[in-house]
Amino acid sequence: MRVHVVDHPLVAHKLTILRDKNTPSMIFRQLTEELVMLLGYEATRGVAVEPREIETPVSRMTGTQLKRPRPLIVPILRAGLGMLEGMVKMAPSAEVGFLGMARNEETLDIVTYAERLPNDLTGRHVIVLDPMLATGGTLVEAIRFLYERGAERVTCVCLLAAPEGIERLEKGIEGLEVDLYLAAIDERLNEKSYIVPGLGDAGDRLYGLAE
Numbered sequence: 001m002r003v004h005v006v007d008h009p010l011v012a013h014k015l016t017i018l019r020d021k022n023t024p025s026m027i028f029r030q031l032t033e034e035l036v037m038l039l040g041y042e043a044t045r046g047v048a049v050e051p052r053e054i055e056t057p058v059s060r061m062t063g064t065q066l067k068r069p070r071p072l073i074v075p076i077l078r079a080g081l082g083m084l085e086g087m088v089k090m091a092p093s094a095e096v097g098f099l100g101m102a103r104n105e106e107t108l109d110i111v112t113y114a115e116r117l118p119n120d121l122t123g124r125h126v127i128v129l130d131p132m133l134a135t136g137g138t139l140v141e142a143i144r145f146l147y148e149r150g151a152e153r154v155t156c157v158c159l160l161a162a163p164e165g166i167e168r169l170e171k172g173i174e175g176l177e178v179d180l181y182l183a184a185i186d187e188r189l190n191e192k193s194y195i196v197p198g199l200g201d202a203g204d205r206l207y208g209l210a211e
């Protein structure tokens with residue numbers, strides 16, 4: 001797995017406001033979108049392209065276009081949904097599929113409660129969106145699932161990760177090719193497996209309290 005931390009003053013600035021517990025949901029959603037655009041720019045550097053012949057008003061030229069099949073963006077519900085709009089703005093011709101996964105806050109077991117993806121992901125570059133990589137359980141499940149469906153390549157875009165989660169991910173997906181893009185790697189997990197200092201529960205901060 002290749003881990004890329006996007007080291008940029010705009011990312012650091014926006015992330016600081018996002019972490020602040022006094023930042024209201026409306027601003028949190030807006031900042032999430034802006035951060036995803038910045039991370040998404042880096043994360044899409046490696047998307048497959050092909051030449052395209054065009055005619056400008058002045059001459060013919062060989063330009064570039066995204067290769068088909070286009071990348072498939074997969075937000076992990078709920079919190080990943082807050083990252084979708086920013087990513088789609090960066091790659092408007094990409095397709096979108098959905099994975100609904102929730103971690104049981106007591107047992108930390110992962111439940112997949114929704115899935116709306118193409119049955120066959122052969123040849124697809126999948127870009128997974130989830131703001132938080134805590135224990136890594138969710139992302140390990142998601143990545144394995146996508147590769148089992150035939151994905152050719154998986155890129156994950158997260159806002160924050162705990163070192164424990166990165167380690168578990170590395171072991172859990174050994175042998176699978178994954179690029180992980182992050183705004184920051186935090187200190188650790190607390191006793192409830194929340195990221196410290198983190199930003200709290202991303203789903204709750206985006207959308208209000210979960211049932």
Ligand SMILES: O=P(O)(O)OC[C@H]1O[C@H](OP(=O)(O)OP(=O)(O)O)[C@H](O)[C@@H]1O
Binds near residue numbers: 165
């Ligand atoms: O690395 P892990 O320990 O698996 O935890 C990370 C997961 O926890 C959060 O989702 P949550 O389960 O809270 O669901 P939600 O988005 O519906 O709030 C987050 O968005 C990740 O999906």
Ligand SMILES: O=c1cc[nH]c(=O)[nH]1
Binds near residue numbers: 198203
């Ligand atoms: O810190 C954390 C850990 C898991 N999920 C979150 O939303 N936040």
Ligand SMILES: [Mg+2]
Binds near residue numbers: 079201202
């Ligand atoms: Mg949550």
